[in-house]
Amino acid sequence: MNFLYPGFLFALLAIAVPIVIHLFNFRKFKKLYFSNVQFLRAVQEQNSSKEKLKHLLVLCSRVLAVVFLVLAFARPFIPSPGEKTQIAGPNLVSIYIDNSYSMETLNKEGNLLEEAKRKAKELAGAYGMTDQFKLLTNDFEGRHQRPVNREELISMLDDIKISATGRSLQQMINRLQTDVLANRNEVAYLLSDFQKGFVGIQRIQTNPALSFSFIKLNANSLPNISVDSVWSLSPVHLPNQAEQFVVQLHNYGDEDAADIPVKLRINNQQKAISSVKIAAGKTLKDTLSFSGIGPGWQKGVLSIKDFPLTFDDELNFTFKVTAELKILSINGDLAERAIKSVFATDAYFKLTEMPESNIRYSAFPEYSLIVLNGLKEPSSGLAQQLKLYVQNGGSLLIFPDLEASAAVYNPFLTGLSLPAIQQLNTGPAIASTIESENSLFKDVFDDIPANIDLPQVNRYFSFADQSSSNKEHILKLPLNKFLIAKYNVGAGKVFLAASSLSSKDGNLARHPVFVPLMFKIAFSGSREQPFYYTVGKSEVLQNDKINLAANQSLKLVSAQSEVIPEIRQTPGKTLLFVADQIKKSGFYNLQQADTVLSVVAFNDNRSESDMHYATENELKALFSKQDIAFYNSKKDTLSMHIALKNNPTELWKLCLILAVVFLATEILLIRFFNPIKNTQTT
Structure with a gap:
């Protein structure tokens, strides 16, 4: 008592x-x-x-x-049994309505969302006229999360719509526990279908000052197939070249699915079609090939036909087809012309050459790759400008002049955060080893035979630091030395060669591996933005560096809305913070004034695709011994239960x-x- x-x-x-x-x-x-x-x-x-x-x-x-x-x-x-001690004063009742896509599911009472609204009104009717209410949905709208009377609550309930934003149960409980006071009667009701993806598997902690009650809305498990993800097999996208995209589909149902049509549209033109069969509960990857696309930003849509759930039947993505790749080669007086010979074979590469004696530093940001070919006396000023270029996301390839002394090169290398030269090694030809696992050699070799012909060097530099954590070997020499290695510096990368391209120092420039290696290094300088983002989950967008004046801003524009993101500049990137401003899937143009800088795609969260639901015992297991009340929406006496629960025997x-x-x-x-x-x- x-x-x-x-x-x-x-x-x-x-x-x-x-x-x-x-x-x-x-x-x-x-x-x-x-x-x-x-x-x-x-x-x-x-x-x-x-x-x-x-x-x-x-x-x-x-x-x-x-x-x-x-x-x-x-x-x-x-x-009532299990209830905390009542405190003098009115109740503050928080009600969470799950308005995710899964709540569109139908049962005997109709739409689950509409049933949740009716149950919420029953809850409100079980409380007194002086009690106050707070409403919470997946949208986290500010107008909801404030105390209102019963009439205002009912009005807000009528306005709730299905939302693309997905949340987790722990997120909702954390939100409900905000501003909980121990000296106030506070209770919280969560009305949801409690999908397994929403509930999760981690233990959930609640605030003892807030009484929680779960009201499970009953829905039947439905078969569902979703377009989960897409990625490209090509490192870069060239005009009118063959493209291959891999799409991953997921069958969340309990039965096999056959003859599922898969379509790919690029800029509203159908480019590929396929038909697949997916086993129950499994994923399937399918490769779609197409060609004939021009330069510029491409808007792709992968789609299937699957009923009754359709929100995850389409996946939007974007990518950019570049008309050319700009490369700058800074050559020493006696440098070999191998770089020019390689990139002259393909019109896609636009090579610009500068002599060591006349370098235009201001032009560096225009190029995806800068090659230093046999510089005799690289200066500290050049090192400073190149380091700024690399830290902002550029790629640098260095072929040293072996006739230059270490005393000349070491200050330059140190200025780029690279290891210093230890000594010049000369002697019989030494064969290198290809690091086939390196991403640069992806798709270059189908199979590497044991007796493969490898590049050889007669003279090469060895460097003081052979075990740096930010280093990747590309071509290795014996004794853990390298012929070519990659170093990550800031947002960019530096490829450092231990030998020159001169024929007297080795056969690297004439070896068959040289051309694909140079192409791969050039392609690695192309920075591709993510194919797509997720509504309600992706809060930060990445873009290439955008130079803005103090009073300039960017905006994301779609056919239905316009969003002004917060901007933060980092080395080599411009970050756009959109928080929860993006509400709908689709394509958004990133604009500076009226100029379109890029196109980004948003998709609905696939966490709602699995239409399997947690049982009451599974929910109780997540809360261990915490005092949580559970109600079944099938019972018509819900309001009576709530009234009894909240009106003790006086x-x-x-x-x-x-x-x-x-x-x-x-x-x-x-x-x-x-x-x-x-x-x-x-």
């Missing part, structure tokens, strides 16, 4: 008053003299016992009357009645319970 106003219990000290009166009853008796003591003793024994009984009964009546009167003012009540009326009863008992005892006087005469 609990008390609404326990402070009144101090008034129980008042029971001392009738007790004191009883103990110190100073009644004065009149003396009577009798000649026969035997008669006197008989009268005393008979009247004294009845008098004592009367006084005790009156005392008990007075004490009990005081006790129950005090209890009536203290407002005693018996709480006892103040009973206490008041008992106080009156004992006062009446006292009066009756005093008036009608008189000892019988036995008078004996002689």
